[in-house]
Amino acid sequence: MRVHAAYQKDGRIVAIAEIVEDGDERLAVRLLPDDEHEVVEVEVPREFDDKPFAELVERFRVRSGPEGPTLTPR
Known part of the structure; x- marks a missing residue:
């Protein structure tokens, strides 16, 4: 599943x-x-x-990398 994720500069997700x-x-x-x-x-x-x-917001953060942004465990 693909989602749009809004996140803060530290990677914390605030909306999906x-x-x-x-x-x-x-x-x-x-x-x-x-x-x-x-x-x-x-x-x-x-x-x-x-x-x-809500569980995804709690368990993941957005991380930028050479292959683009990904969800990574908190």
């Missing part, structure tokens, strides 16, 4: 919105960045696909 694909269309609530938060599109580890977003 699921990206849903229907054929060629992508349906999503798009989170918008502001002065304190960045927004990225990331892949959720498969074993967490059925977990509530």
Whole structure:
């Protein structure tokens, strides 16, 4: 599952919105960045696909790397 994640500079996630694909269309609530938060599109580890977003916020943070942003355990 791919999601948009809004996060603070330290990687702490503050909001997640699921990206849903229907054929060629992508349906999503798009989170918008502001002065304190960045927004990225990331892949959720498969074993967490059925977990509530609140649990993802508690368990993961966003980390930037050479291959782009990823979710990593806190």
